[in-house]
Amino acid sequence: MITSEVYKLADTVLAKKNIIAAADQLRDYVVSCRRDFHKHAEVGWTEFRTGSIVARTLLDMGGWQVEYGPSIYDKSLMMGMPSEAQLEKYMQRAIAQGGDKEIIEKMRGGYTGVVATLVTGDGNGPTVAFRVDIDANDLIEAKEEKHRPYREGFASINDGAMHGCGHDCHTATGLLAARILLANKDLLPPGKIKIIFQTGEEGGRGGQPMAAAGVADGADYFMAIHVGVQKDGALGGIAAGVSHMMNSTKSDVFFKGVSAHAGGDPDKGKNALLAAANAVINLYAISRHSAGTSRVNVGVLEAGVGRNVIADRAMMKMEVRGETDTVHEYMQERALAVIEGAAKMYGVDYVVKKAGQTITAPCDDKMVDFVVDAAMEIPGIKRAIRVESMSGGGEDCTFFMRRVQAGGGIATMAMIGTNGPAVAHNEYFDVDEEVLLNGAKLIGVVAVNALAKGKAK
Amino acid sequence: MITSEVYKLADTVLAKKNIIAAADQLRDYVVSCRRDFHKHAEVGWTEFRTGSIVARTLLDMGGWQVEYGPSIYDKSLMMGMPSEAQLEKYMQRAIAQGGDKEIIEKMRGGYTGVVATLVTGDGNGPTVAFRVDIDANDLIEAKEEKHRPYREGFASINDGAMHGCGHDCHTATGLLAARILLANKDLLPPGKIKIIFQTGEEGGRGGQPMAAAGVADGADYFMAIHVGVQKDGALGGIAAGVSHMMNSTKSDVFFKGVSAHAGGDPDKGKNALLAAANAVINLYAISRHSAGTSRVNVGVLEAGVGRNVIADRAMMKMEVRGETDTVHEYMQERALAVIEGAAKMYGVDYVVKKAGQTITAPCDDKMVDFVVDAAMEIPGIKRAIRVESMSGGGEDCTFFMRRVQAGGGIATMAMIGTNGPAVAHNEYFDVDEEVLLNGAKLIGVVAVNALAKGKAK
Amino acid sequence: MITSEVYKLADTVLAKKNIIAAADQLRDYVVSCRRDFHKHAEVGWTEFRTGSIVARTLLDMGGWQVEYGPSIYDKSLMMGMPSEAQLEKYMQRAIAQGGDKEIIEKMRGGYTGVVATLVTGDGNGPTVAFRVDIDANDLIEAKEEKHRPYREGFASINDGAMHGCGHDCHTATGLLAARILLANKDLLPPGKIKIIFQTGEEGGRGGQPMAAAGVADGADYFMAIHVGVQKDGALGGIAAGVSHMMNSTKSDVFFKGVSAHAGGDPDKGKNALLAAANAVINLYAISRHSAGTSRVNVGVLEAGVGRNVIADRAMMKMEVRGETDTVHEYMQERALAVIEGAAKMYGVDYVVKKAGQTITAPCDDKMVDFVVDAAMEIPGIKRAIRVESMSGGGEDCTFFMRRVQAGGGIATMAMIGTNGPAVAHNEYFDVDEEVLLNGAKLIGVVAVNALAKGKAK
């Protein structure tokens, strides 16, 4: 019996060694993957190309069970969905840009996520799950020589979509991890490894319906990853957990007034653009809260149709965030009052439509320690801190975390450090691609350790 | 000699009688013309279908000299032009919707206007010129049963373009007038009749470059027409002149800031959307002027790209108007200060691009009387007033008027009354189509009287 | 009988000659009068010194019947009254500054106006009434050498009160007119002459309650006067009537929120100052009206008590104006919506209290002609136009005009031209004092002619 245990231990050590080496050998592969996703950036619910290529790649590997389509979503919780006509357009674009037509067809309706499961041994063991997100931002990427993706030809060709938060890296990292884990399958202790390729993280749209569909249920260990970018010195570090994740509510607000000739009949109009402009300024002017950090943003405003016409419509995309439930509720309540007041000032109607949500979830100390220990086994990772403050950020991996925790598992979100010239969501965002290897190695080692350790709690 | 004069007088009387009768017989024709233009509404500089059909129709009539393309524009004064890519798109749409491909090709670059000239007798006589405008508004037409164009199937199929100011009627009226004048060509005294189909009146863009190209030069008599819509009782009336036409300056304003993650790095951004919102409200708040009527409007505002990104760009389409030069200059000067201040508040850059202009021009008393007299000869026209206040409206036919007046001619702008359910630039705008006949008859009778009378001054 | 008529005519001519000569002799008197009122400026309802000196002066002349106190006001219409404590303070100041203590006591409660009546002959004849207003503006007078009232020592010594609209001149003119008419009483045809010294014209507060009390009832002829100031060339001209007088509603708006420590508990407060700031900007942003001139102003805003306290209270003094009833009602309705919306945005309560009102009244053509004819008899008056546009101004002499017109009389408001360095309500406002003589002469000649002519209609 001792012998058997020793063999198992030897296998585990070997598996990790192999995994780390395999990642290094696949450097070119993962970089080209990342750049391909970067070039064909797709925003939330429209990741038809990205999702279909992820699924196709996993299927082609053989060994991974691959799920996609409506079964991995709770449809009632899919918010902020584009119109059918827009979805159709993006499906056609995805096909034209090399997506897998057959798979895309099954993703119709915005079901663009993928869940991959690897059963090791007899499957009789713990389950360890990872979350990577795959969607791009509503951003127009910089088209200047100083911006490497542009200079080297992989800037986004999809107007209004840019990977400005590194999800292209996460997707590529997930695929690399899948590949190197599969290659060492026979060395792994029995259990299950899941990689969840989540759609629509931006705007807090994909996590909730996928979590509610149960795709992370039963996991004993859960880790979401995200690149953490700083100008210098961040590469090689990780933070095994995050604090200060924000609750947030994302809303689309529509104002409806009455149009009229701005020269001839200005008094006959009801000016939706003016109502929206007032709402915007006063949303930002909502008071800070004594109980913690808050945020508010109106990221998009579109109003009116003609220069000399009183604008009869305005639409804005906004969000509020709060470090605690109290702060978050305060922000949302104040925001609704501001919108109502602004509409009243100009006698226009309005509708507020919820478009997304993030919640907070604590990172489990045990899981944080577990990730720190794993990180310390990886040559490329030089520093691991336990917890980093997200300072204003929100993440909907928290929906998975809460499900996992409710089921008795332990969960965390880890930041994989890397260097880059710009802050997230900026048009010059980029990363040192070495991070792709570090991320895949971390997933690999955490997976091996988790299977080796058994049930977490 | 007396006999000859009497013959001429008889011819003239007969010509007018014929013209009026011909108009009545062509009722179905002119209505279908107007509805065809209405259904295929095209905004300023993109009237490829409308312009090419006007030119083709006139050419097919035989007898009218038809000019179009770059020769009838002073290119240096063409403002507010869409991008080449957009022009190309609209050219293709025009062709797909039945425009004349050959003519459209010559209108490439936005030269979508047409000038038609009919030489009567030996041409040795006065010149009388008419202006009709052909562009649609940036409006989304109502799609409801209560809106006749929708109910009867001729609502605009071009999204974001709608004839909400009646220029479809003007175009059809111009073609009908051309047809009935040509049919009676041999009865007309010697001289020249011009009909100017002007592009881009909305936004004050087409009048200035066409006038500067000299298309109305040499006219002894000039009349622009416009429908004048009221709920009830307006049909059958005309106003032979207008007062209170407004000077206006139309501008596109671009704000450029810096984007950043709204949750993680809000302080790193420079918020162009917030700057624009402040500009909007304070533009409307520019003080009224003691010296006369003023107007200001921001008809379009588009800002930002992503909900959780500090908006780094905003664009707004605005205009100011003033009854006098002083008031107009005051409005423009204050507007620029407001924009500068708003940009400064948020540390963003901005550019103001002039996109159009209208000026004032007095209607000549003599021409007003001349039009009133002509109107009184037409059975369908029951009331003629001399002057109506435009109360806030602007018109760039004034550029033609000033050229004509500078050359010794007399000029006016006449409003042809009709009934309709909504004010101009409203999504429910429509007219009683009887106005098409009244307009064409008025052009016909004014033309005949002008040729018969000889040089105006 | 002819002889008698001739005598009368001679008397009339002589009276006018004497009156004009007497005015010239009293130049120093009227100038010192005006400067005394200017120096001791008192705003509406607090003209205790001014009113009591007017009454005392008239009483001292002997011959004029002098009414003051509650009997000449309809108390229910006295709006915008200061608190009792403030009234008391101003009464004491008036006494300290040389007001007539006994008379002031009878003016307690803000009844600071005076009505003077001169009965000529047996009184059996027409009644001619004049209105002069006596209140100052809420203005802080310039204290610079370049400002003559300061340089010559008659700038207001009452902080926050300044004669910036010339009512000091009107008061002095009224007293001079009283004096020169009385001196020629025996030459005047039988009838009655009234001079109404109205309080609280600024803010539209005094005219309505005095008119409603009937002080101008029974007048056959009515003329209100006002100085009309321009930089140059205005002295020596008059306008016998005005057009475009504005309806207006004056309101005091109170916002009530909740205070809290701005550092420690900003979310606990409800910010009345922020609500008010939003109301202000959006009041100015109310759209221009197609049916005519409008105005809006927030002249005073006071909010908050401590720098680091969320302001729980704000008060603003505002007014809207409209050339027609429609425009005026539109402005008031929109203003109330703006205030309501602004309060709603910040969750604060509000109250709108009406503080004053002006209405329009047409100047009668007959009275305008009558005044022009009178003006032409006066050497100092070189030009008389019939009507001048008030362009945005409002006047509550209209309440008297409507009463007079309703009773069968004819009425006008005349502008007496003069030169001055600044526009009305500016801290540098001043006049060429020659206007005092012209005004008194005009009152004198109009009075004589009216009595001579008999009943107006």
Added chain:
Amino acid sequence: MITSEVYKLADTVLAKKNIIAAADQLRDYVVSCRRDFHKHAEVGWTEFRTGSIVARTLLDMGGWQVEYGPSIYDKSLMMGMPSEAQLEKYMQRAIAQGGDKEIIEKMRGGYTGVVATLVTGDGNGPTVAFRVDIDANDLIEAKEEKHRPYREGFASINDGAMHGCGHDCHTATGLLAARILLANKDLLPPGKIKIIFQTGEEGGRGGQPMAAAGVADGADYFMAIHVGVQKDGALGGIAAGVSHMMNSTKSDVFFKGVSAHAGGDPDKGKNALLAAANAVINLYAISRHSAGTSRVNVGVLEAGVGRNVIADRAMMKMEVRGETDTVHEYMQERALAVIEGAAKMYGVDYVVKKAGQTITAPCDDKMVDFVVDAAMEIPGIKRAIRVESMSGGGEDCTFFMRRVQAGGGIATMAMIGTNGPAVAHNEYFDVDEEVLLNGAKLIGVVAVNALAKGKAK
């Protein structure tokens, strides 16, 4: 020698026992003191009555050295001073309300603070210094039965001044501590005890010039005290240190435009009130900072003089706060840009005058422990925590703290818990007066322990 040490220890223990007992016996005294100060609330730089009574009381005790007047201030750092006329007015009021005339005369110029020093033994020992602040807030105290100070007759009789932050308690606590320490002087180890009665804490005005004058220099131990109010359960607790004290800059902003008649010449004015309203809203809209807590407030806005006059002046009292230097500088820089932009929008001039400042200073761990230990010796104090977050608050006791720390001493600010119905700076602010005893006892015990312990570092 051992004997001597034992005697000393016994004295020290006895001194503390006596001090605690004495405080309890003087309950009525300290309550009446506090209520007297509460009733005669005086805001910063005008505490002539409060300061003079403090000085007189200390002098009357005999034993304390009492300093006041210009010598305890660095005049160059006295910001936000009222005008001489106002100071004069407040001096007269202070005298009329029972202040010490002779002392007040020496405080002329706003030098209203007091520094008291008690030399124990031969003075050869450590120095321990305490700071209490004495100024009231710019608040209008509630005048309702439910507010105890009103119900029991000690609500402020000075309009616009209210002790809404408990400085009345601090002042009374300081006097009680002085009394009970003096009574046990002979039992105290040798050294020096200082009590600094600081003026103008609100607005961050008094701490800097008093600290710069060196009044706390040489202290080995320093403790500032402040009441910490919560609805329930706070009485009996103390926090021995505070974190998150905010940097702040307080400014007075003046806008200067041009006045004009709002009806007649609105375009001639330059509207300072509108500029200020825009500044206000956009100050609140300054983005949150990713690096920490920030605050902004415009607590007072006063603009305009007359309802129908374009406002030519506006004044606002504002402040920004930031948890770190970076955040604070960001807020101030953005605030200045907002003000400049708002002025530019309306073409008005502006001046920003610095009116006060607070900085941060860390509480020394050793001093915090020292205070916790002392607190645990006091029967009335049931709970002591080491550090409480100030969450947005600022305090200028930090100027003393930094001086003390620079000189080698250790310093803290302690919060003395108490129950009360409302948050600080609210018109219903009040405390459970038991806190007065707890505060005085804490000062007493800390003083004894400090003298007994010797030099701190």
